Amino acid sequence: MMRNKSIIESLLLAAGDEGLTADQMAAVLEMSTEETVTLLEEMAEDILQDETRGVMITSFGMEYRLMTKKENAEFIERLAEKPSPKTLSQAALETLAIIAYNQPVTRIEVEEIRGVKTERPIATLSARGLIEEAGRADAPGRPILYATTPEFLDAFGLKELAELPPLEEGEATAQQEADLFFGRFEEALDEQS
Amino acid sequence: MMRNKSIIESLLLAAGDEGLTADQMAAVLEMSTEETVTLLEEMAEDILQDETRGVMITSFGMEYRLMTKKENAEFIERLAEKPSPKTLSQAALETLAIIAYNQPVTRIEVEEIRGVKTERPIATLSARGLIEEAGRADAPGRPILYATTPEFLDAFGLKELAELPPLEEGEATAQQEADLFFGRFEEALDEQS
């Protein structure tokens, strides 16, 4: 078991930011995927707790990766040749949020929610490999449908789409108020009759 | 001290195969080079002795690097022999992107951008017919220049290279203009009130 941990660490180091799936590691270790995942989780926890360690095992998307610990970010920045790449603009982030929560979705649908043209943010997100075309909608003109890519999960540190922060329940609230209103409206009707 | 070990591990991971000198790490840690070397040696020894660890700290020339332990080499070989679940590895895709957007380009230039050796990805891409030699650079040693092939366009569904999505969207400039406008807008409001 100790040996397997050592091998896993070697594999993860070699894979770098390409990462490895539990399946890939299981095949090399000749273990079941379940056993491999258990081992990975145990290692991830141990490493995280160990204050002398500066790495951590993360899983963004399907891949497990060896990455630097968050709290050491500033020290890495000190040696970094270039500043971090530009973060996304507000327009791009809004567009991405709408696509992420409604995928697959057409540009027109995104524009209806945002209330503005959205060609440019969509071009930016495509160029960044965060969204991709996912077929065509069954609607007049057969517009392109957009969905997020695995790179989206990676870029936002998410394991899967289900990890997206829940949307504020704005509509539910509106619905509740509507129900309340109709309740009162019906009462008023009852009183009249 | 524990924190410093953690920081060193982070730095070594982020530095990859390029490695870091004790001087560089000392500067980040705000310690003397001697103290840093002592710490590095202590860490290297501890990690080497720890059977659960699959990495080691090596020093070659001036640079310290995090490398996989030799006894795990066969497992990395096994991994390399397994076909990737994707048809092109991340390394190959990165290389292809650099060549596509910078062609014609030499291997050294690609390696400078990627920060790692790129022989194998170039061999893979050539074998796949996605890139080809496009003359020699007018530089010492007359290195080979690489460019994408018509098959590349075909494989990625492009009619011509001009259809490659632009990498930069000039958002910064738009933002600057917006900032400029907002400044003037606030002034205008102040005048009105």
Place this chain on the structure above:
Amino acid sequence: MEYKVKIDSFEGPLDLLLHLIQQLEIDIYDIPAAEITNQYLMYVNTMQQLELDVASEYLVMAATLIAMKSRSLLPDHESDEEDFMDEEDPREELARRLLEYKRYKEAAEKLHELEEERAKVHSRPPADKLFESNAEGPLHVSIFDMLGAFQKMTRRKKLAVPPKATVRREELSVEKRMHALKEKLRSAQSPILFDDLFDSHERDELVISFLAVLELMKQNEIVVSQNGNFADLYVTAGGNDDEK
């Protein structure tokens, strides 16, 4: 190149309206049509005074607001039940759109936080030799895979080597490099990949290393082996162990 100026940091008429609603401390479910319309128009007029290109969406919204305002000024003498059921209050429709937009605006803020947190962790490039063996079969990659890989690469940190080229140059000598190479090979139990002997991108260093390897080969200090054409070269310490 032409850039359409965005109105402030507002992402469109809905964003502007949300801002005004917040500023005026208005209940989103009970928008005072006259007040919001006046504020909104003042904003748009100012933009026009500044001769800025006002995106058409802002003008469409202005028209909607004006219609809403004039309706609110009409006495509601005819509001019998049927009309009431058929015709939605335009303010309700607006509130619904604003609330929906607000949800995504907030989600965008959360995404931005995630993006910043993610930018704090780094990895290293994958080893050159991984996963390059399957050069057959149909290619199942898209341009988005390529762009994604490229982004992954741009997120990677390249840590700077200090600009000590001049200091280093003094240290460069074939002899010293030969010693270093022998040390490396001796400490390694197994053969070393030829490429790994060349750990610098600086031409001087590469040349010195290469000369050192040639010299060591000549002296039988090292053996270079290869398993076939184009296979990797491996270097091992030679049988001639006369260094001590």
